[in-house]
Amino acid sequence: MRAILDVILVVLQLYVWILIISAVFSWLFAFNVINGRNQFVAxxxxxxxxxxxxxxxxxxxxxxxxxxxxxxxxxxxxxxxLLQNVIRYYIYPNVF
Structure with missing residues:
Protein backbone atom coordinates (compact mmCIF):
# COMPACT_ATOMS: atom_id res chain seq x y z
CA MET A 1 0.00 0.00 0.00
CA ARG A 2 2.85 2.37 0.72
CA ALA A 3 4.18 1.79 -2.79
CA ILE A 4 0.85 2.95 -4.24
CA LEU A 5 0.97 6.07 -2.07
CA ASP A 6 4.55 6.72 -3.20
CA VAL A 7 3.46 6.46 -6.84
CA ILE A 8 0.58 8.86 -6.21
CA LEU A 9 2.95 11.35 -4.59
CA VAL A 10 5.35 11.13 -7.53
CA VAL A 11 2.54 11.59 -10.07
CA LEU A 12 1.24 14.62 -8.18
CA GLN A 13 4.73 16.14 -8.10
CA LEU A 14 5.18 15.52 -11.84
CA TYR A 15 1.85 17.22 -12.51
CA VAL A 16 3.01 20.26 -10.53
CA TRP A 17 6.04 20.47 -12.78
CA ILE A 18 3.86 20.09 -15.88
CA LEU A 19 1.70 22.99 -14.66
CA ILE A 20 4.74 25.18 -14.08
CA ILE A 21 6.22 24.33 -17.49
CA SER A 22 2.86 25.02 -19.13
CA ALA A 23 2.60 28.44 -17.46
CA VAL A 24 6.14 29.40 -18.50
CA PHE A 25 5.49 28.12 -22.03
CA SER A 26 2.33 30.21 -22.31
CA TRP A 27 4.24 33.32 -21.19
CA LEU A 28 6.99 32.67 -23.73
CA PHE A 29 4.40 32.13 -26.43
CA ALA A 30 2.42 35.26 -25.48
CA PHE A 31 5.51 37.49 -25.62
CA ASN A 32 6.70 35.96 -28.93
CA VAL A 33 9.90 34.62 -27.42
CA ILE A 34 9.28 31.27 -29.09
CA ASN A 35 7.95 30.80 -32.61
CA GLY A 36 4.46 29.32 -32.59
CA ARG A 37 4.71 28.34 -36.25
CA ASN A 38 7.55 25.91 -35.53
CA GLN A 39 6.16 22.36 -35.61
CA PHE A 40 8.17 21.19 -32.59
CA VAL A 41 7.06 24.15 -30.49
CA ALA A 42 3.45 23.65 -31.58
CA LEU A 82 -2.66 20.03 0.21
CA LEU A 83 -3.27 16.51 -1.12
CA GLN A 84 0.41 15.64 -0.81
CA ASN A 85 0.51 16.80 2.80
CA VAL A 86 -2.66 14.90 3.69
CA ILE A 87 -1.16 11.75 2.19
CA ARG A 88 2.21 12.26 3.90
CA TYR A 89 1.01 13.19 7.39
CA TYR A 90 -2.33 11.43 7.79
CA ILE A 91 -2.58 8.48 5.42
CA TYR A 92 1.02 7.29 5.00
CA PRO A 93 1.81 6.77 8.73
CA ASN A 94 -1.37 4.75 9.27
CA VAL A 95 -0.73 2.28 6.45
CA PHE A 96 0.94 -0.97 7.45
Whole structure:
Protein backbone atom coordinates (compact mmCIF):
# COMPACT_ATOMS: atom_id res chain seq x y z
CA MET A 1 0.00 0.00 0.00
CA ARG A 2 2.85 2.37 0.72
CA ALA A 3 4.18 1.79 -2.79
CA ILE A 4 0.85 2.95 -4.24
CA LEU A 5 0.97 6.07 -2.07
CA ASP A 6 4.55 6.72 -3.20
CA VAL A 7 3.46 6.46 -6.84
CA ILE A 8 0.58 8.86 -6.21
CA LEU A 9 2.95 11.35 -4.59
CA VAL A 10 5.35 11.13 -7.53
CA VAL A 11 2.54 11.59 -10.07
CA LEU A 12 1.24 14.62 -8.18
CA GLN A 13 4.73 16.14 -8.10
CA LEU A 14 5.18 15.52 -11.84
CA TYR A 15 1.85 17.22 -12.51
CA VAL A 16 3.01 20.26 -10.53
CA TRP A 17 6.04 20.47 -12.78
CA ILE A 18 3.86 20.09 -15.88
CA LEU A 19 1.70 22.99 -14.66
CA ILE A 20 4.74 25.18 -14.08
CA ILE A 21 6.22 24.33 -17.49
CA SER A 22 2.86 25.02 -19.13
CA ALA A 23 2.60 28.44 -17.46
CA VAL A 24 6.14 29.40 -18.50
CA PHE A 25 5.49 28.12 -22.03
CA SER A 26 2.33 30.21 -22.31
CA TRP A 27 4.24 33.32 -21.19
CA LEU A 28 6.99 32.67 -23.73
CA PHE A 29 4.40 32.13 -26.43
CA ALA A 30 2.42 35.26 -25.48
CA PHE A 31 5.51 37.49 -25.62
CA ASN A 32 6.70 35.96 -28.93
CA VAL A 33 9.90 34.62 -27.42
CA ILE A 34 9.28 31.27 -29.09
CA ASN A 35 7.95 30.80 -32.61
CA GLY A 36 4.46 29.32 -32.59
CA ARG A 37 4.71 28.34 -36.25
CA ASN A 38 7.55 25.91 -35.53
CA GLN A 39 6.16 22.36 -35.61
CA PHE A 40 8.17 21.19 -32.59
CA VAL A 41 7.06 24.15 -30.49
CA ALA A 42 3.45 23.65 -31.58
CA UNK A 43 3.62 19.97 -30.61
CA UNK A 44 4.97 20.78 -27.15
CA UNK A 45 2.32 23.46 -26.67
CA UNK A 46 -0.44 21.12 -27.76
CA UNK A 47 0.78 18.36 -25.43
CA UNK A 48 0.98 20.74 -22.47
CA UNK A 49 -2.47 22.10 -23.27
CA UNK A 50 -3.98 18.62 -23.43
CA UNK A 51 -2.34 17.62 -20.14
CA UNK A 52 -3.37 20.69 -18.15
CA UNK A 53 -6.60 21.98 -19.67
CA UNK A 54 -9.01 19.30 -18.30
CA UNK A 55 -8.08 20.19 -14.72
CA UNK A 56 -7.66 23.93 -15.25
CA UNK A 57 -10.99 24.34 -17.04
CA UNK A 58 -12.82 22.85 -14.04
CA UNK A 59 -11.09 25.28 -11.70
CA UNK A 60 -11.78 28.26 -13.99
CA UNK A 61 -15.52 27.66 -13.60
CA UNK A 62 -15.33 28.57 -9.91
CA UNK A 63 -12.58 31.21 -9.91
CA UNK A 64 -13.47 34.80 -10.79
CA UNK A 65 -11.47 36.42 -13.57
CA UNK A 66 -8.76 38.91 -12.73
CA UNK A 67 -8.45 40.53 -16.14
CA UNK A 68 -5.81 38.74 -18.17
CA UNK A 69 -4.25 36.99 -15.16
CA UNK A 70 -5.07 33.29 -14.89
CA UNK A 71 -4.76 32.11 -11.29
CA UNK A 72 -6.13 28.63 -11.92
CA UNK A 73 -2.65 26.98 -12.13
CA UNK A 74 -1.77 28.47 -8.74
CA UNK A 75 -4.98 27.13 -7.22
CA UNK A 76 -4.40 23.67 -8.69
CA UNK A 77 -0.82 23.64 -7.38
CA UNK A 78 -2.05 24.62 -3.90
CA UNK A 79 -4.65 21.85 -4.00
CA UNK A 80 -1.97 19.36 -5.04
CA UNK A 81 0.26 20.50 -2.17
CA LEU A 82 -2.66 20.03 0.21
CA LEU A 83 -3.27 16.51 -1.12
CA GLN A 84 0.41 15.64 -0.81
CA ASN A 85 0.51 16.80 2.80
CA VAL A 86 -2.66 14.90 3.69
CA ILE A 87 -1.16 11.75 2.19
CA ARG A 88 2.21 12.26 3.90
CA TYR A 89 1.01 13.19 7.39
CA TYR A 90 -2.33 11.43 7.79
CA ILE A 91 -2.58 8.48 5.42
CA TYR A 92 1.02 7.29 5.00
CA PRO A 93 1.81 6.77 8.73
CA ASN A 94 -1.37 4.75 9.27
CA VAL A 95 -0.73 2.28 6.45
CA PHE A 96 0.94 -0.97 7.45
Missing amino acids: TIGNALHQLTEPVLSRVRRFVPTFGTIDVSPIIVILIIF
